[in-house]
Amino acid sequence: MDSVIIAEHLVKHYGPVQALKDVSFRVRAGECFGFLGHNGAGKSTTMRMIYGLSEVEGGRLEVFGREIRLTPPGVKAILGVVPQEDSLDTDLSVLENLEVHGILFGSSRSQARQRGKELLTFMGMAEKENSPVESLSGGLKRRLVIARALLHRPRMVILDEPTTGLDPEARRMVWQKLRELKAQGVTLLLTTHYMEEAEQLCDRLVIMHRGEILAAGTSAELIASYVLPEVIEVRAPLASIPPGLADRLSAAGAVSLTVGEGLLIYAHDAKKLYDHFHDWGLPQHVCYLRPASLEDVFLKLTGQGGES
Numbered sequence: 001m002d003s004v005i006i007a008e009h010l011v012k013h014y015g016p017v018q019a020l021k022d023v024s025f026r027v028r029a030g031e032c033f034g035f036l037g038h039n040g041a042g043k044s045t046t047m048r049m050i051y052g053l054s055e056v057e058g059g060r061l062e063v064f065g066r067e068i069r070l071t072p073p074g075v076k077a078i079l080g081v082v083p084q085e086d087s088l089d090t091d092l093s094v095l096e097n098l099e100v101h102g103i104l105f106g107s108s109r110s111q112a113r114q115r116g117k118e119l120l121t122f123m124g125m126a127e128k129e130n131s132p133v134e135s136l137s138g139g140l141k142r143r144l145v146i147a148r149a150l151l152h153r154p155r156m157v158i159l160d161e162p163t164t165g166l167d168p169e170a171r172r173m174v175w176q177k178l179r180e181l182k183a184q185g186v187t188l189l190l191t192t193h194y195m196e197e198a199e200q201l202c203d204r205l206v207i208m209h210r211g212e213i214l215a216a217g218t219s220a221e222l223i224a225s226y227v228l229p230e231v232i233e234v235r236a237p238l239a240s241i242p243p244g245l246a247d248r249l250s251a252a253g254a255v256s257l258t259v260g261e262g263l264l265i266y267a268h269d270a271k272k273l274y275d276h277f278h279d280w281g282l283p284q285h286v287c288y289l290r291p292a293s294l295e296d297v298f299l300k301l302t303g304q305g306g307e308s
Ligand SMILES: Nc1ncnc2c1ncn2[C@@H]1O[C@H](COP(=O)(O)OP(=O)(O)OP(=O)(O)O)[C@@H](O)[C@H]1O
Pocket: 014, 017, 018, 019, 037, 038, 039, 040, 041, 042, 043, 044, 045, 046
């Protein structure tokens, strides 16, 4: 399959801070490709390089067949960008925001108005066209910014944390629209620190941490490669866990991680281990056997839980 982005050994410093250390990945046409990582992982820096706000300091970056150091205008025209900050014009109405942006991209006022109306309908907010931007909820503002990024019919849309700060319902609405866009053949590139968002939307993803890519693949591939299929979650204060448990777990070849108010236990035969818990003094009602998730992979690789 065609790669629309080829990144090889990207490096970036901000003064003494190394924001990217040898970052390589490829994005295929028509897929949703995700960058999952905590704050400061280097996700936005990578996005900004792709859309031309940050110069490629070291390595090689090819976007739609053009090798670039600073994204040229020809490439920018086929990218739609949804930045982290909404940057909407609060003096204008919803439709006027789209009109002004469309005109900046070279459309006439009537073309921009018509395309703006089409996109408001697509985003499920046609009835808001005359509303002042300030009156919109966070979720509607996000949908307007996505509509704005689509005005010039880009082949790829880059979304930097598209649902951060939205409530679960607004987040699901944005996800639905992103799925519809992908179904239309638009390539999506997104950054997120929400595990569920990455699992729900991304065909393939990379886990970034402190400027490095720690793992890449589909969610299922990452789970199969990095963690065992089943996990035991113990939801109980550490003080209430029987003192001999750690030794018993390690004798059984299990690995346990302390997470908040509890433990995560990874073992080859988790079910068998779980059946022993009662005899070992751990009440079964605080123990849950569940399939491994992307969160477990993230935790194992970064040593820190993400948000779900
Ligand atoms: N303009 C800048 N000047 C100085 N340091 C920067 C700048 N932009 C990013 N950094 C640093 O580079 C590193 C990577 O930041 P980046 O914003 O790419 O991470 P991120 O994964 O997108 O995080 P976030 O989720 O907070 O946006 C961080 O240590 C950050 O503090």
